[in-house]
Amino acid sequence: MSFDTDRNWMYTLSGRNIHLWQWVETAATDTVGSHRVKLPAEYYGKQLIYPNEDISSGLRVEYTAFSEPFVAESLEDTSSRYSASTIAFVDGGGGSDTITDTANGFDFGTTDKIRIIGSSSNDGDYQLTNSTAGTLTMATGLLTVESLGESITIYQIPKSVADASVDESSHVNLNRMLSLAVVDYIKAQMKESVGDLQGKEYCMREFWKKLGDNESNKRNVSMTFPASPFAIK
């Protein structure tokens, strides 16, 4: 049984691989009956060992990814959101699976893509095939039966567009500020292609500036200064 994994587990990186290590402070042991006993003659001490147990879905890697560069609708238009504890999940067997809401509070488009969080076993992204105030319908074989009671949130996410289907009406999967940064990036590439390196540098500065602005927009930093007793106000 793994415990205090933040203190007892470590990793190294080797190319495209992660090497997992467990930190143990152990001695040589043997099992007598149902008791594990320490052997007095041998001592191993502190050491790194390979993982010494199976843990289902035990390793979690969080990373930034290059996925879905283009979507069918702008991020600003995907604002539908609903939270309630009156939502239930119905496995339709051979027919369509459905999500029902006894409070009739759904407000999604008929072919919206949605993300579910807070459920016991149905968290994930789903493509709707129909939508009414009380029922969301999707393809069969997607949902697990779950009765109402959990506090569940469902919100709309943009539909991705396959690379081969991207056309001029497709949206970049970025918010407006970052889309403007992309415009600067393309201008920089165009200037570089005609040998205007000074122009390229200017556009790249604008690109990085917009990236910085986008990040600082997420942070509300307040600064306070002690007022001098002799300060003139």
Next chain:
Amino acid sequence: MTLQEIMERTGLKETGLAKAWIKDAIQLIRSQYPEKIKVDKQNIIDGEREYILPADMISLLSISVKDTTDNKYKRIRRISNDIVLKEDTEPE
């Protein structure tokens, strides 16, 4: 913002080139800022130390291991020193 709007703002005529440069820009943005975060989970196997980084990874944010006493994933530390063991021909 649509691909068409970006092309009009920049004066770029070739759609294919616009797509390629937009992808380059997105790659650059996501390598610097965690704009789109993904999570990959793998089984830990007794006696196996090597696991694969996700193929679509741009930058690594964190690695966690499940604490089975409370079923929570806890961030683990990277060993900065070079490990002496390079190849194990007789793992446990």
